Amino acid sequence: MDEAPQNERISEAEQAVMEALWTRSPLTANEVADAVAPARGWTLATVKTLLSRLVTKQAVETAPDGKRFLYSPRVARVDFAAGESKRLVDRLFGGSAAGLFAHLAEAEALTDKDLNQIEALLKELRK
Amino acid sequence: MDEAPQNERISEAEQAVMEALWTRSPLTANEVADAVAPARGWTLATVKTLLSRLVTKQAVETAPDGKRFLYSPRVARVDFAAGESKRLVDRLFGGSAAGLFAHLAEAEALTDKDLNQIEALLKELRK
DNA sequence: CGTAATCGACTACGAATGTAAACATGAAGC
DNA sequence: GCTTCATGTTTACATTCGTAGTCGATTACG
Numbered sequence: 001m002d003e004a005p006q007n008e009r010i011s012e013a014e015q016a017v018m019e020a021l022w023t024r025s026p027l028t029a030n031e032v033a034d035a036v037a038p039a040r041g042w043t044l045a046t047v048k049t050l051l052s053r054l055v056t057k058q059a060v061e062t063a064p065d066g067k068r069f070l071y072s073p074r075v076a077r078v079d080f081a082a083g084e085s086k087r088l089v090d091r092l093f094g095g096s097a098a099g100l101f102a103h104l105a106e107a108e109a110l111t112d113k114d115l116n117q118i119e120a121l122l123k124e125l126r127k
Numbered sequence: 128m129d130e131a132p133q134n135e136r137i138s139e140a141e142q143a144v145m146e147a148l149w150t151r152s153p154l155t156a157n158e159v160a161d162a163v164a165p166a167r168g169w170t171l172a173t174v175k176t177l178l179s180r181l182v183t184k185q186a187v188e189t190a191p192d193g194k195r196f197l198y199s200p201r202v203a204r205v206d207f208a209a210g211e212s213k214r215l216v217d218r219l220f221g222g223s224a225a226g227l228f229a230h231l232a233e234a235e236a237l238t239d240k241d242l243n244q245i246e247a248l249l250k251e252l253r254k
Numbered sequence: 255c256g257t258a259a260t261c262g263a264c265t266a267c268g269a270a271t272g273t274a275a276a277c278a279t280g281a282a283g284c
Numbered sequence: 285g286c287t288t289c290a291t292g293t294t295t296a297c298a299t300t301c302g303t304a305g306t307c308g309a310t311t312a313c314g
Contacts, residue, residue, distance in 0.1 A: 045304045081219045082234045088215050092208045097231050098244035107209045117225035172274045
């Protein structure tokens with residue numbers, strides 16, 4: 001099999017495009033632009049460039065639809081998030097998720113709401 | 128006051144240099160190179176470049192020591208980690224740390240050890 | 255049919271990054 | 285004192301990223 005998973009990094013600008021496709025897909029280039037260009041102050045040209053780079057990186061796939069293309073994500077958002085999270089945990093906390101958590105706690109980056117949710121999740125996991 | 132905190136991003140290669148300085152400082156350029164160059168396959172020249180970029184970015188400061196410089200970090204590792212973590216949480220989980228935690232849980236990226244430590248931390252925080 | 259609108263492909267270009275060599279200058283040894 | 289070594293500064297160059305314009309083909313409208 002040649003299920004080439006995306007080795008290529010997705011940049012920040014590219015992620016904005018992915019978000020649009022993760023929200024709804026397939027989309028035409030124009031629809032993607034409508035979704036992301038205003039917020040970022042991009043022109044259609046910029047979105048088109050990002051889309052082709054994502055296709056090259058195999059993060060997005062295209063399906064011909066008459067004259068144009070329909071774009072869909074090839075990598076799931078969850079997988080992307082997993083990769084980025086792992087990357088951070090490895091890079092900063094020696095691979096220990098608890099290290100990250102401890103850090104967030106110490107930096108008081110955790111709201112009460114966060115704590116409650118985490119507590120609930122923990123209980124859930126312990127079942 | 129003009130405690131210019133580093134606005135500039137620290138790149139991945141640069142972080143390797145920072146790690147050396149966070150471990151021990153001040154260090155000479157050579158000592159930094161001894162600490163990081165072998166693992167990354169870098170030459171002394173590369174380390175020197177990274178050091179000066181870090182000085183420009185105000186992430187590292189120098190103190191003259193005779194003919195040469197002694198380098199020390201200007202940003203604490205904790206602050207760097209905080210920035211990067213927040214960045215990730217914002218970018219991927221809409222600013223919710225619990226979202227990150229839930230994600231790690233779901234991806235089974237949490238070991239039992241992680242869970243125990245987190246539980247202990249939670250208890251601590253709840254005191 | 256011919257002209258205009260559309261759309262992907264190609265090209266552009268400056269800033270940041272990774273990696274490093276060349277250079278200048280001062281110190282240290284012979 | 286002159287040569288050599290050490291060390292910071294300057295310059296270099298390929299790649300990626302952010303941002304966008306232009307071109308060529310195809311479709312749609314009049």
